[in-house]
Amino acid sequence: MGQLINPTTTVLDPAETGFFTTRLESILAWAQKYSLFMYPFVTACCGMEFMAVSGPRYDFARFGSEAPRSSPRQSDLLWVVGTISQRQAPILRRIYEQMAEPRWVLAFGTCASSGGFYDNYTTVAGIDKIIPCDVYIPGCPPRPEAVLDGLMLLQDKIQSGDRRPSVVKPRFDPVTDPTLGLVQLRRPSQA
């Protein structure tokens, strides 16, 4: 119990030490993670939650992600918020290509992560088919707390230099933690 059957993404453990070798790089990473200029590529309903996360109650400016930049040249975090249709895909690709290194991509919502429940002719089943993605935040739309969790995960990844695609996981995961009171329907020997 507790094993993903087909793990396609790595669940990041914040305790892992980083890949940086010099102190300068880790200072740079500290500066980068707390001053992310974001490009909000907002298309759909998740945009409403994006507005809420930017709003006064859940404020992602506290995390340094304060400045929305409408130009990909001036931003380093691409928030892909909402469903990406096949028609929108070339535009997303071009925006990503115009961004300068270092750049990160955050897939906000289930439609951006995997296409959502729009399994049809017009939806791209996840932006990772088009651009590499760093953090996936599932939810339809995700709660602002989940978004902040994903942003903090991205900041951890920036600090540690990890570029593997990662998924926001709950801080206390009922799948892996047997003490959280999940009802066991099968005896461990039958699992």
Add this chain to the structure above:
Amino acid sequence: MAQKLIELVRNEFSDSVLDSYSQHGDETVVIEPESWLALGKFLRDDPGCDMALLVDLTAVDYPQKTPRFEVVAHLASLRLGHRLRAKAAVGATDGTGAQIDSWSGLWGSANWAERECFDMFGVDFRGHPDLRRILLYPEFVGHPLRKDYPADRIQPLVAFRDAENIEKLPPFGPSEGMSFGRKTHDQWLTNRDAADDDL
């Protein structure tokens, strides 16, 4: 209230009206497609109808019927308060030959509504000033709301990345899922090919 409206239409188009009925509070009139433009003019201009608002114009695909597509227009009169649904059937069983006159000269809302109908069903509106796709991109081939277009056939504009672990996992394998119960529309999918099952 719209019964009078149906009588007016029937009197005016006595030889083209195929059917008229009232169902769940909606009045419907079915007319031959050749009289579509004349019907539109009559409904807009006649003071007894005065249907200034074209609420919606769309089509429905009945693959087992001939003609196959039914162009459905909903109209409303703001002054008189009555509503009407007008229908006309066009198109052969294989989807070709679906042509009908455009109402874009009568109502401004018909412009985009007919473009969407063309985009989704392939119905050609004669006399439309700019009949091109509206919801889909010009490179798209086919008309997705037809019953014989598989819902998951994608036509990507951007080549997908060559990376690991980004395939779309289907919710069910071919031998899983519910084989009984609801009727689906898969019986009309005659042109499904191997490419539809990738990604």
Add this chain to the structure above:
Amino acid sequence: MEAPDIDLDTPSVTLDADPMLLKMGPAHPATHGTVRIIVELSGENIERADVQIGYLHRGFEKMCERGTWSQVFPYVDRCNYVSPLLNNVGYALACEKLLDLQVPLRCQYYRMMLGELARIADHLTCVSAMAMELGAFTPYLWMMKAREMVWDIFEEETGARLTHSFGRIGGMALPPTPGFTEHSQAVVTHVISVIGEAERLLLTNRIFLDRLENVGVMSADDAVSLGWTGPTLRASGIPYDVRKAHPYLRYGDVEFEVPVGVRGDCFDRFVVRLEEMRQSARIIAQCAERMPKDGPVNIDDPRIMLPAKDQVYDTIEGTIQHFKLVMEGIKLPAGEVYGYTEGGNGELGFYLVSDGSGTPHRVRIRPPSFYVTGGLESLITGQMIADVVPCFGSLNMIGGECDH
């Protein structure tokens, strides 16, 4: 002074007078919604415009044909995603029109209250986004705070802040929580005060007024011909509101007014939405008094409503009812119906074609913002490029609904 060497009256340089093509593309900071507006400019004036939508086309109508009638509710939520409960209620009413049934009184008031709260959230979003795009960031943050409070009510009632999927054919998913009426009245009072603060900040600001007044004027006849309904049509002077013209639920019993504009410009569209929020608050207050405190919320029909869970586990009838409704879906009778309600942007209609099985044959949404956005070309032609932003913002194009 000696004469200049060059003759200033005959120009020797001819300037290129071809219009410039500018694509205000789908990724644009000031268009809240993905739309591409291709404009031909002569200086700052727009000579021609081509509005291209469809960047959020998600195949709503095709997806509805692959499930059951009640599996449409999540899709419908995501059509007008700023006021999802209005979509839920509109679709449920269309299905109930096909079934010729009426929900109990308590459910009708509950649907009205939730719908008007959703309308308040919709108008708050539109008004604040419009102000933000014109440079007024503060009212945006104030209205986001107010919208959060409305979403708190939704979270309490439905479990989700947005995209609730709370409507059911024949009722709602759950009955109202015990503190619902008090909570909603307290929130609405506060929201109205926030609207008042934002008005005091905006409506006396010379710059704000200059950017909105007499910009993007749409005459009443043109608006009707273009299929406009809702706040944009009412701003052009036509008092057509589905809640008054064809009352549904209990809208015929409550008192409210329909704000109507005078000039049909962006300013009227802005102010009409502010006033509509106040009218929605009145409706909510009246419904809160009239809603029965107890009684069923869902109809008691085993062919339509899921049974209570204890009956599913204890009685055979409950088990079979649950099984048939989940596996085969609600079987709406064969036929077609057009059910329409007043959505956030106008007349939201659903044209349902049923063949008697549990699978919909056709679900057509009549999206109000599709037709409203169809008028954008004629609205901005002749205006300046900077006027595109308030014009587009005042139309409140919701991509999920417009592109369905």
